[in-house]
Each structure stands twice: as structure tokens, then as C-alpha cells.
Amino acid sequence: MSEYRGVMVFAEQEDGEIHPVSYELLGKGREIADRLGVELSCVLLGFEMKKKANELIFYGADKVFLYDHPSLKEFDVVRYKQNIVKLVKEEKPEILLLGATHLGRSLGPRIAAALNTGLTADCIDLKVDEKGNLIQIRPAFSGNILAHIKTKTRPQMATVRYKVMRRMERDESRKGKIIKMEAEVIEESGLELLNKEKVSEVNITEAEIIVSGGRGLKKPDDFNILRELAGLLGGVVASSRPLVDEGWIGREHQVGFSGNIVHPKLYIACGISGSPQHLAGMRDSDVIVAINSDPSAPIFKVADYCVIGDLYEVVPKLIDEIRKRKW
Amino acid sequence: MGPPQAESALRDALARGADKAILLTDRRFAGADTLATSYTLASAIKKIGDFDLVICGEKTVDGDTGQVGPEVAEFLGIPHVAYVSEIKEHSKNWLVVISEMGEEYHVIRIKFPGLITVTKNINVPRLPSLQDKLKARKSKIEIWNADDLSNTADINRFGMKASPTQVYRITIPSVEGRQGKVFKGMPEKVAKELADELQKILKGEK
Numbered sequence: 001m002s003e004y005r006g007v008m009v010f011a012e013q014e015d016g017e018i019h020p021v022s023y024e025l026l027g028k029g030r031e032i033a034d035r036l037g038v039e040l041s042c043v044l045l046g047f048e049m050k051k052k053a054n055e056l057i058f059y060g061a062d063k064v065f066l067y068d069h070p071s072l073k074e075f076d077v078v079r080y081k082q083n084i085v086k087l088v089k090e091e092k093p094e095i096l097l098l099g100a101t102h103l104g105r106s107l108g109p110r111i112a113a114a115l116n117t118g119l120t121a122d123c124i125d126l127k128v129d130e131k132g133n134l135i136q137i138r139p140a141f142s143g144n145i146l147a148h149i150k151t152k153t154r155p156q157m158a159t160v161r162y163k164v165m166r167r168m169e170r171d172e173s174r175k176g177k178i179i180k181m182e183a184e185v186i187e188e189s190g191l192e193l194l195n196k197e198k199v200s201e202v203n204i205t206e207a208e209i210i211v212s213g214g215r216g217l218k219k220p221d222d223f224n225i226l227r228e229l230a231g232l233l234g235g236v237v238a239s240s241r242p243l244v245d246e247g248w249i250g251r252e253h254q255v256g257f258s259g260n261i262v263h264p265k266l267y268i269a270c271g272i273s274g275s276p277q278h279l280a281g282m283r284d285s286d287v288i289v290a291i292n293s294d295p296s297a298p299i300f301k302v303a304d305y306c307v308i309g310d311l312y313e314v315v316p317k318l319i320d321e322i323r324k325r326k327w
Numbered sequence: 328m329g330p331p332q333a334e335s336a337l338r339d340a341l342a343r344g345a346d347k348a349i350l351l352t353d354r355r356f357a358g359a360d361t362l363a364t365s366y367t368l369a370s371a372i373k374k375i376g377d378f379d380l381v382i383c384g385e386k387t388v389d390g391d392t393g394q395v396g397p398e399v400a401e402f403l404g405i406p407h408v409a410y411v412s413e414i415k416e417h418s419k420n421w422l423v424v425i426s427e428m429g430e431e432y433h434v435i436r437i438k439f440p441g442l443i444t445v446t447k448n449i450n451v452p453r454l455p456s457l458q459d460k461l462k463a464r465k466s467k468i469e470i471w472n473a474d475d476l477s478n479t480a481d482i483n484r485f486g487m488k489a490s491p492t493q494v495y496r497i498t499i500p501s502v503e504g505r506q507g508k509v510f511k512g513m514p515e516k517v518a519k520e521l522a523d524e525l526q527k528i529l530k531g532e533k
Contacts, residue, residue: 113365147496
């Protein structure tokens, strides 16, 4: 096991753009690598990605293994896996991290199975124990408990949730090596990407700002007030479960245990009392603003800003105020 | 794969359209993490032999890892597509599927033999008729244990002892009560104060 050394991060790209989770992984990876006194490397696959590879160094990588080939331009789980597995077998990092994105959660398990090593999904924190083993912390049973997991085999692999780790300050003076790798080209992977389409319907889990309505709303049209506020702030509208069940708004807008779990930068709860099922879906938001006329509403227990008042009075005034300031 | 009582899930599957059901059950399979689980399932699929398509759910509701499908595909050495929400076309040799990849949909042709993991949007499960249910109740379910897989697997790679990941501690997340700053009074005043705070937050000062 001691032959394994170093921390490696898989840098994800889509349409030539590095996914921000990769920078977050480098931030955490840097911290762990420094603690262990080892190198932080990064693997990037794509086509014409040379320039972007530098960014990975500015965000903390000591070394970038770059696979630049037309066959790797688009994500193909078989081709990506093949190249990464080969690299990991040669480089032998003790830790390998991927983002817990759709791509990472499809690719990671294949790499783990090929290497016959353990993989922990969807971690929200990573630590190192006194012996240098990776402690992987992930929510289990719908977030009611946190499981602390260690891996007997090497590399220790984890996918890490987007938007929980901090990236480092971008530093153009950071030095690192870009190592151009010879890509193994698989002509026939069994997979062929025919088309890509942007998801048109709202994906509230990706939203940075959410304005959410609950039973305090009196009729379906009143969501327009919240839509206006959300529009001004560059956010999206969401809802607690009762209004979705009433059919006032689509299920894709539902926040809560049985809906979507969100962690935006800003969550504004309007007329939501805060049932446990709703709180489970939003309490990890960075900043929570609650507007409710009932001072004893449970939502105030998780809020950073507690506005005790009628949403029909406060929200329109807030909209006026924001318009005046022309953000 | 599961304890003997998992048979009832298989009877439900038979009632909803499956022709045959196999239960992998053995104490030696118990306590498996995703790697050992996937290895066991892949070994059973190898034993079944000739197949075109493996369909897995995206993830379980308890473990929530979503890892078993892709790991099974790797152990079988076949391509996979995860997060499939729709099958657009099919032929004798391939499927065209829609894969939900976060902000984009990927439309992918996957050749057989292959594996897909499907999201809950894939369909509405059919309701079994009474006749289907009765037939399912009478059907025989094959039971395979670890020794039954010895031709396609290394039986030392099953269960807890072959599972590299171990939960060594469970904690309850502290539901951090936040010290909320309270605003009340005239709506105009409240709106102004709140707008001040929002402006700071959105400019990244907080």
C-alpha cells in the first residue's frame, strides 16, 4: 500500500469548459496533499484543452496529465475510463477524487471496479486520520445520518458533491507541469453521442438563488410576485410541497425531502412555515431569508434573516426597493 | 441479491412482466458494499450467459450511491449509459436513449450487449392483473448461493470481507439552529433593511 502516493483529481470538462467542481476538488485536494506532504496531480481529458490545463495549475495542481485527442472531446465513459485506469495504474495515487456530478457518478464507479477498489459516493467532507487514511463523510438515509467511511484498498476513491468544498484563489503565478499524455484511442466503444440538448425546464438544484413560496400564498397567480423577485435577483422560483400537490406549480419546483434537495447561495422562503420535510431540502443553503407572519414558524429556526411580516406587504416593497437600486 | 424475504420483490417483478426470476441469497453475500455487490450481480449475469441488455435502477433509496449499475457494466466489460429517462429508438443491435446529464441531455446510441441505469421518469410501472398476480405466486423462483456462482466468480470476492469501504462511524448531523437576525415593523423599513443585506450577500461581502 505504501507504493501509493499523492492525490489525484479528475478535472471534468463539458464543451471545452472546466466544470467548477474541478476547482473545488483541487482546493480540497491541495489541503489534503499538503497535510500528507505529497503532490497534487490532476487528469484532464478533452480536445484542444491546453489553455484550460493551465487553469488547473492556477487553482492548485502541481501536475496536469493532459489527454488531448478528438476521440476524447465528448464524454464517452468507456474511452475516459480506459485512459484514466491506465494512468492510475502507472502513477499510483493514494487518493483519487471526482465531482459527484452526473458525469462523475457515471465514470467513477467504472474506474473503481476496473481497479477493484472502494468508492464512496457523494461526499460532503473529506479528512485525513492520524495514519494518513482518507476519511470520507457522506449523508446516508436521506441525510438523517452522516456515515464516516474508510477504504481498505488503494487508491481511496470518492465522488464529492458540487458546491461544498472551497476553491483556492486563482493564482497565475503558481507553477506546475503539464504532461502531455499519449491517448489510447478506442475506435469502437459501443457508445455514440448523437446529440446534446440543453435542459430547458428549470433545474432548481443548480440555481444559486431561489425564491420559494408556501401556504402563505393565497392563490396560484400570486407566484407571479415571487417570480418577479426571483427575476430581479437572477434566481428561480420554487415551492413547498402543499402547493405542488394542489397543482399550483410543477413538481420540478418542489423543494423538500421528497422533492429536490437544494443548497443555493440564497434561499428566500415566503410564507413557508417550515415542516421537517421542507427543512430537510433547504437547510444547507448558504443564506436563508424567511418571510412569515407567524413569529413561531419553525422556518425561523434555520433562517439567517427572519422577517416577521406579511409576504403580501413585504415582498412587493422589497421588489420596489431593489428596482430603485438598479443592481 | 438479498435476504430470503427479497423473494416477494421478485414475485412482484414476475407479476409485472418478468418471465423468470433468480434470487441471489447467501450469508456470504451479506454486508457487501457497492463493489462486492456489483461483482456478485455481474457474476450471476455471466452465469445466465447470453444477454443483450441489463437494466438497472439509477440508485437505491437507502444507500443512494448510484454506483452499482456502472460497476456491473465494468465487471461485464460492456458499455453503459447512466440516468436514462427515455428510450427513443430500439433495434436488434442497439438502443437510442436519452441520458440526463445535469444541464444537458445526451442522446446516445448504445450497442448490445450494454447496460443502462434508468431514472424514475422512464415509465409508470404497469399494474399487474389479478391473473398475473396469481401466476406470479405459483411461479418458481430460482435460488442461487455463493457456490452456484463458483464457475463465473472468485467466491472470496463476495460480502463484507471483500468490501473495501467500511463505515466506521455514524454521526447525527447537527441541525445548526442559525442565529437569525430579526426584522419587523413597517414593511417599507423592513424592505429597505432586507435589501441592504441582500445587496451585501449578492456582492459576495458575506
